Amino acid sequence: MKVILIQEVKGLGKKDAVVEVSEGYARNFLLPKKLAVPATDSNLNTITQQKAAQARREQQQLDEAKMLASQLSKLSVTIPVKTGEGGKLFGSVTGKDVADALAKTHGVEIDRRKVELKDTVKAVGTFTVVIRVHPEITAQIELHVVSAGDR
DSSP, X not given: OEEEESSOBTTTBOTTOEEEOOHHHIIIIITTTTSEEEOOHHHHHHHHHHHHHHHHHHHHHHHHHHHHHHHHTTOEEEEEEOBOXXXXXXXXXXXXXXHHHHHHHHOOOOOGGGEEXXXXXXXXXXXXXXXXXXXTEEEEEEEEEEEGGGO
16 A cells, blocks of 8 residues: 655655555554555645645745845954953854844844854954855855954
Protein backbone atom coordinates (compact mmCIF):
# COMPACT_ATOMS: atom_id res chain seq x y z
CA MET A 1 0.00 0.00 0.00
CA LYS A 2 1.32 3.45 -0.90
CA VAL A 3 1.07 6.19 1.71
CA ILE A 4 2.22 9.81 2.02
CA LEU A 5 4.04 10.56 5.27
CA ILE A 6 2.64 13.55 7.14
CA GLN A 7 5.66 13.70 9.43
CA GLU A 8 9.04 12.00 9.56
CA VAL A 9 8.93 8.34 10.59
CA LYS A 10 12.23 6.88 11.71
CA GLY A 11 13.41 4.13 9.40
CA LEU A 12 10.71 4.86 6.83
CA GLY A 13 11.12 8.37 5.41
CA LYS A 14 10.82 12.11 5.76
CA LYS A 15 7.74 14.31 5.66
CA ASP A 16 5.82 14.36 2.31
CA ALA A 17 7.59 11.21 1.06
CA VAL A 18 5.54 8.64 -0.82
CA VAL A 19 6.47 5.17 0.47
CA GLU A 20 5.28 1.62 -0.06
CA VAL A 21 4.40 -0.17 3.20
CA SER A 22 2.49 -3.31 4.11
CA GLU A 23 -1.24 -2.88 4.41
CA GLY A 24 -1.30 -3.93 8.06
CA TYR A 25 1.44 -1.46 9.04
CA ALA A 26 -0.44 1.35 7.32
CA ARG A 27 -3.89 0.42 8.62
CA ASN A 28 -2.87 -0.44 12.20
CA PHE A 29 -0.05 2.01 12.91
CA LEU A 30 0.56 4.85 10.41
CA LEU A 31 -3.02 5.89 9.66
CA PRO A 32 -4.46 5.74 13.24
CA LYS A 33 -1.52 7.72 14.64
CA LYS A 34 -1.93 10.27 11.82
CA LEU A 35 1.64 9.72 10.63
CA ALA A 36 0.50 9.11 7.04
CA VAL A 37 -2.42 9.39 4.64
CA PRO A 38 -3.29 7.06 1.75
CA ALA A 39 -1.58 8.01 -1.53
CA THR A 40 -4.71 8.88 -3.50
CA ASP A 41 -4.64 11.16 -6.54
CA SER A 42 -6.15 14.06 -4.58
CA ASN A 43 -3.68 13.67 -1.70
CA LEU A 44 -0.75 13.51 -4.13
CA ASN A 45 -2.02 16.65 -5.87
CA THR A 46 -2.35 18.45 -2.51
CA ILE A 47 1.24 17.55 -1.55
CA THR A 48 2.48 18.77 -4.95
CA GLN A 49 0.69 22.10 -4.51
CA GLN A 50 2.07 22.50 -0.98
CA LYS A 51 5.62 21.85 -2.19
CA ALA A 52 5.19 24.41 -5.00
CA ALA A 53 3.86 27.02 -2.56
CA GLN A 54 6.76 26.34 -0.17
CA ALA A 55 9.25 26.75 -3.03
CA ARG A 56 7.67 30.09 -3.98
CA ARG A 57 7.86 31.30 -0.36
CA GLU A 58 11.51 30.29 -0.08
CA GLN A 59 12.34 32.05 -3.37
CA GLN A 60 10.57 35.20 -2.17
CA GLN A 61 12.52 35.13 1.12
CA LEU A 62 15.75 34.69 -0.83
CA ASP A 63 14.94 37.67 -3.08
CA GLU A 64 14.09 39.83 -0.06
CA ALA A 65 17.32 38.79 1.64
CA LYS A 66 19.34 39.75 -1.47
CA MET A 67 17.72 43.19 -1.51
CA LEU A 68 18.37 43.70 2.21
CA ALA A 69 21.99 42.57 1.79
CA SER A 70 22.56 45.05 -1.04
CA GLN A 71 21.10 47.85 1.09
CA LEU A 72 23.18 46.86 4.12
CA SER A 73 26.44 46.69 2.18
CA LYS A 74 26.12 50.44 1.46
CA LEU A 75 25.81 51.33 5.15
CA SER A 76 28.37 52.07 7.81
CA VAL A 77 27.86 52.37 11.55
CA THR A 78 29.64 54.63 14.03
CA ILE A 79 29.58 53.68 17.69
CA PRO A 80 30.92 56.13 20.28
CA VAL A 81 32.42 54.39 23.32
CA LYS A 82 34.20 55.34 26.52
CA THR A 83 37.93 54.81 26.21
CA GLY A 84 40.89 54.76 28.51
CA GLU A 85 44.54 55.45 27.80
CA GLY A 86 45.83 54.47 24.37
CA GLY A 87 42.38 54.09 22.82
CA LYS A 88 41.50 50.95 24.82
CA LEU A 89 37.79 50.42 25.44
CA PHE A 90 36.14 49.81 28.77
CA GLY A 91 34.58 46.46 27.78
CA SER A 92 34.04 45.64 24.11
CA VAL A 93 31.67 46.30 21.22
CA THR A 94 29.28 43.37 20.69
CA GLY A 95 26.84 42.28 18.02
CA LYS A 96 24.02 43.75 20.10
CA ASP A 97 25.72 47.17 20.02
CA VAL A 98 26.02 46.97 16.23
CA ALA A 99 22.38 45.88 15.82
CA ASP A 100 21.19 48.69 18.12
CA ALA A 101 23.28 51.26 16.21
CA LEU A 102 21.86 50.04 12.87
CA ALA A 103 18.32 50.38 14.22
CA LYS A 104 18.98 53.80 15.72
CA THR A 105 20.84 55.46 12.84
CA HIS A 106 19.46 53.71 9.74
CA GLY A 107 16.16 52.24 10.95
CA VAL A 108 17.19 48.71 9.95
CA GLU A 109 16.12 46.04 12.44
CA ILE A 110 18.66 43.17 12.56
CA ASP A 111 18.70 40.36 15.12
CA ARG A 112 21.84 40.61 17.26
CA ARG A 113 22.57 36.90 16.71
CA LYS A 114 22.95 37.53 12.97
CA VAL A 115 25.80 40.01 13.50
CA GLU A 116 29.22 38.36 13.35
CA LEU A 117 32.32 40.10 14.62
CA LYS A 118 35.49 38.29 13.51
CA ASP A 119 37.43 39.32 16.61
CA THR A 120 36.38 41.06 19.79
CA VAL A 121 36.39 44.81 19.26
CA LYS A 122 38.35 46.27 22.18
CA ALA A 123 40.00 49.26 20.54
CA VAL A 124 39.11 52.38 18.58
CA GLY A 125 39.23 51.95 14.81
CA THR A 126 37.45 50.68 11.72
CA PHE A 127 36.30 47.08 11.49
CA THR A 128 34.38 44.91 9.02
CA VAL A 129 31.22 43.28 10.35
CA VAL A 130 29.45 40.36 8.62
CA ILE A 131 25.66 40.16 8.89
CA ARG A 132 23.93 36.87 8.05
CA VAL A 133 20.76 38.06 6.34
CA HIS A 134 19.76 34.55 5.16
CA PRO A 135 21.45 31.16 5.59
CA GLU A 136 22.94 31.58 2.10
CA ILE A 137 23.41 35.37 1.97
CA THR A 138 25.65 37.66 4.02
CA ALA A 139 26.34 41.37 3.90
CA GLN A 140 29.39 43.29 5.10
CA ILE A 141 29.21 46.69 6.74
CA GLU A 142 31.87 49.00 8.10
CA LEU A 143 31.98 49.60 11.83
CA HIS A 144 33.68 52.76 13.07
CA VAL A 145 34.44 52.71 16.77
CA VAL A 146 35.27 56.21 18.06
CA SER A 147 36.01 57.64 21.45
CA ALA A 148 32.93 59.22 23.04
CA GLY A 149 34.71 62.56 23.27
CA ASP A 150 35.64 62.56 19.54
CA ARG A 151 32.10 62.50 18.13
